[in-house]
Amino acid sequence: MSRSAHPAGPRYADVLPEGGYSAPPADLNSLDPRVWSRTVTRNADGVATVAGIDVKQLAEEFGTPAYFLDEEDFRARCRAWKSAFGEEADVFYAGKAFLSRAIVRWLTEEGLNLDVCSGGELATALDAGMPAERIALHGNNKSTEEITRAVRAGVGRIVVDSFQEIARVAHIAERLGRRQRVQIRVTVGVEAHTHEFIATAHEDQKFGIPLAGGQAAEAVRRALKLDGLELVGIHSHIGSQIFDTSGFEVAAHRVVGLLKQVRDEHGVELPEIDLGGGLGIAYTSEDDPREPQEIAGALREIVERECRAAGLAVPRLSVEPGRAIVGPTAFTLYEVGTVKELPGLRTYVSVDGGMSDNIRTALYDAEYSVALVSRTSTAGPMLSRVVGKHCESGDIVVRDAYLPADVAPGDLLAVPATGAYCRSMASNYNHALRPPVVAVKDGAARVIVRRETEEDLLRLDVG
Ligand SMILES: Cc1ncc(COP(=O)(O)O)c(C=O)c1O
Numbered sequence: 168m169s170r171s172a173h174p175a176g177p178r179y180a181d182v183l184p185e186g187g188y189s190a191p192p193a194d195l196n197s198l199d200p201r202v203w204s205r206t207v208t209r210n211a212d213g214v215a216t217v218a219g220i221d222v223k224q225l226a227e228e229f230g231t232p233a234y235f236l237d238e239e240d241f242r243a244r245c246r247a248w249k250s251a252f253g254e255e256a257d258v259f260y261a262g263k264a265f266l267s268r269a270i271v272r273w274l275t276e277e278g279l280n281l282d283v284c285s286g287g288e289l290a291t292a293l294d295a296g297m298p299a300e301r302i303a304l305h306g307n308n309k310s311t312e313e314i315t316r317a318v319r320a321g322v323g324r325i326v327v328d329s330f331q332e333i334a335r336v337a338h339i340a341e342r343l344g345r346r347q348r349v350q351i352r353v354t355v356g357v358e359a360h361t362h363e364f365i366a367t368a369h370e371d372q373k374f375g376i377p378l379a380g381g382q383a384a385e386a387v388r389r390a391l392k393l394d395g396l397e398l399v400g401i402h403s404h405i406g407s408q409i410f411d412t413s414g415f416e417v418a419a420h421r422v423v424g425l426l427k428q429v430r431d432e433h434g435v436e437l438p439e440i441d442l443g444g445g446l447g448i449a450y451t452s453e454d455d456p457r458e459p460q461e462i463a464g465a466l467r468e469i470v471e472r473e474c475r476a477a478g479l480a481v482p483r484l485s486v487e488p489g490r491a492i493v494g495p496t497a498f499t500l501y502e503v504g505t506v507k508e509l510p511g512l513r514t515y516v517s518v519d520g521g522m523s524d525n526i527r528t529a530l531y532d533a534e535y536s537v538a539l540v541s542r543t544s545t546a547g548p549m550l551s552r553v554v555g556k557h558c559e560s561g562d563i564v565v566r567d568a569y570l571p572a573d574v575a576p577g578d579l580l581a582v583p584a585t586g587a588y589c590r591s592m593a594s595n596y597n598h599a600l601r602p603p604v605v606a607v608k609d610g611a612a613r614v615i616v617r618r619e620t621e622e623d624l625l626r627l628d629v630g
């Protein structure tokens with residue numbers, strides 16, 4: 168929410184968000200299809216439903232807070248990415264956004280590959296049957312154990328992130344009698360227009376080997392000399408929650424520039440380019456994300472044009488969307504516990520979860536939307552802040568939202584677009600029990616990640 172004066176008047180200028188507040192939406196009961204997963208709607212009684220199941224029934228059966236993930240929507244998004252990039256490219260789903268065995272099975276069935284960035288993600292992928300050759304291992308500080316497991320399993324590629332790692336992967340692969348396919352992650356020097364903590368290709372941050380100063384070219388030189396490595400390509404990931412294709416285009420241009428330099432220096436044409444993930448989604452009605460076709464068209468066009476100009480064969484392209492596939496497919500369902508009005512300021516609506524199930528608002532100032540979903544209301548708009556139950560004043564789920572003025576304890580609220588980086592970044596802060604993920608499809612709901620229990624917490628506490 169943004170832009171305009173505080174509804175309570177100028178006296179409260181000090182509490183204004185940057186740019187001010189927007190006017191309340193015309194209809195507080197509507198569920199904007201750009202923000203909600205595809206099968207979310209309201210039934211004749213005004214209760215929101217997903218995949219045909221009403222949220223009151225879901226809350227009763229699975230409790231709150233809980234994430235509800237629309238399987239059909241997830242699969243449709245996988246297919247949209249696959250068909251946008253076509254047979255000449257590979258789509259690696261970024262498991263860090265959210266990973267579970269069910270997700271791995273759906274990805275495998277839909278023909279996507281998988282990017283993992285830890286031993287835990289690798290274990291989940293292999294356990295759920297993703298063929299190793301369709302897995303890429305990432306990370307800026309992979310352990311020797313993680314690299315060894317990945318090489319042993321036969322992963323399709325390891326994306327190396329530093330000079331030390333080039334030597335480390337080569338050494339491990341040689342010791343195991345393997346030749347590991349690797350890509351080198353480079354930093355292209357693009358300032359992605361996103362939050363500082365999720366931008367990854369400007370120069371002053373921890374990921375990748377800079378193109379600047381010839382470091383990436385030196386990394387290629389070293390990798391080409393090592394028997395344990397098969398250098399197959401160059402990787403770039405510029406950041407996350409990006410709406411504008413221009414940063415990807417600059418990255419593609421610079422990566423192709425490096426391929427040309429490698430060809431000119433070593434007579435080798437590297438056969439692959441990966442341009443990472445990062446495509447943004449709509450968290451609120453004000454966001455206007457790009458579609459996979461748009462990004463695919465723009466990337467293909469620039470890679471082909473640049474390669475033609477450089478006299479290079481067009482390399483195989485891959486991308487790693489996480490948020491854009493899983494983000495819009497889930498919402499978090501909460502029950503309202505208390506409603507506290509601060510006259511002239513706003514109303515604090517406390518729900519039964521918070522920063523332990525969605526840290527993004529506190530961490531990145533992320534914006535979310537929220538709706539009353541257990542009923543409709545004809546009450547007027549109330550400027551609200553939806554907060555959690557943790558012992559932190561920064562425990563905010565939705566910073567600025569209009570809710571109907573009659574919202575009361577026992578009502579159910581849902582926050583859409585929480586499929587990415589919410590359950591995967593959830594914590595046990597205040598010994599909160601991490602919520603379950605429930606997959607919904609065709610009128611049926613099943614738990615794919617169960618709710619944590621106090622026994623789970625106590626089992627780890629062995630002191
Ligand atoms: C290397 C890499 N690939 C892919 C992704 C997925 O990004 P997103 O979920 O924004 O598509 C990330 C996370 O930002 C990443 O670090």
Ligand SMILES: N[C@@H](CCCC[NH3+])C(=O)O
Binds near residue numbers: 588
């Ligand atoms: N975790 C971040 C994105 C960073 C992903 C990894 N490079 C988010 O919630 O938006």
